[in-house]
Amino acid sequence: MMKFVPFFIFLVLIDLYFYFGTITSVNKLAGSISFYKIFYWFLSVMIYSAIIYVIVTYEKTANTTSFNNTITYSSFIFIVFIAKFIGLFPLLLDDVFRFFKFIINFFDKSPHNYDSSRSEFLRKSAIVISASIFSTLLFGMIWGRYNFKKNFKNIFIKNWPNFKSDFKIIHISDLHLGSFNSIEHLEEVVEMINEENPNLVVFTGDLVNNYYSEAIPYVNTLKKIRAKDGKFSVLGNHDYCDYVGWDRSSEKWKENFKNLIDLEKKSGFDILLNEARIIKIANSQINLVGVENWGAGKFNKDGNLDLAMLGVDDNLPTILLSHDPSHWSQKVLKSKYKIDLQLSGHTHGMQFGIEIPGFKWSPAKYRYKQWAGLYAHNDSQIYVNRGLGHLGYAGRVGIMPDISVLNIKNK
Secondary structure (H helix, E strand, O other): HHHHHHHHHHHHHHHHHHHHHHHHHHHHOOOOHHHHHHHHHHHHHHHHHHHHHHHHHHHHHOOOOOOOHHHHHHHHHHEEEHHHHHHHHHHHHHHHHHHHHHHHHHHHHOOOOOOOOHHHHHHHHHHHHHHHHHHHHHHHHHOOOOOEEEEEEEEEEEOOOOOOOOEEEEOOOOOOOHHHOHHHHHHHHHHHHHOOOOEEEOOOOOOOOHHHHHHHHHHHHHHHHOOOOOEEOOOOOOHHOHHHOOOOOOOHHHHHHHHHHHHHHHHHOOEEOOOEEEEEEEEEEEEEEEOOOOOOOOOHHHHHHHHOOOOOOOOOOEEEEEEOOOOHHHHOOOOOOOOOOEOEEEEEHHEEEEEEEEEOHHHHHHOOOOEEEEEEEEEEEEOOOOOOOOOOOOOOOOOOOEEEEEEEOOO
């Protein structure tokens, strides 16, 4: 608990600075000095109590098969303090101006001194900015979190078999079932998938946040996903339980990993661990290859493309499942293999951004060149799913939970 003391001090300093910077303006609006004081500090005490509760109970609730709302509580705490923190900038700017005015007044002996009182405009700006951020992020929790959206895309591949009808792949990713808090939401996802009557359903990793037990309540629901030619999956970075800090050579890590693989298989997925399958449809065939997670930077690099491509027939169209889109630019494009399409997830589209016809933006673009949708380089393409679940922040703003409906056609 003591290691969190600096964190608490930081939050208290944000609270104090924001409170004293805005109290005058709010009091004018509310018409009461005591109302804002009581409301502000009552809410702050409640939030500090919630932080302590989350910290104390985290170990008991993280590795569990029961539903909990820890991520909801922590997300609410996050949006309160991020709103206050960003709202500090107009107040800091105001204090910088006041400081220079004070210095000028100190040395200037003329009778016309600069007014060094706080700027009413900047104080009100702090309130408006904080309120806007808080309401937007709260709206994302209440409405965006489970606002599942189908994203339709035609993808053209050279030498793709001429099937009688479009070959439909449902691509989902990043379920993060430890952040779900009801089976009903996942049932809705399954119903939306089955409505499309897909040929293939592919899942590109991050079934859980850390522990296999997070997925146990949802296995029977995942079993209900139907696909004419199979359900396939790969692992994401969170599926390895590395963020808990367990040694991979320990028995508890091995048991968790084995159980996660077993649960994914029980859910009806053929999990590809650096291996390939030939998908036979009518009189035609395609390659479906899956690698374990490989991510640029400090992310784990269990993916082995050379191993996965052993024996793969380059004359057939090849689709690669790889969780992290950085694998495409860092490894796949530089390899000797003919891979027509890579399907990835991982980015979540940062769960925040703007996506309207003809325009999309998210802070994720500054970390990943391929962060949502379809990208191409020569004859190779990558499609990045925006993720179905959520992690860290229990909400989505602008970038909705994604069920990608991909119609593959002959180029």
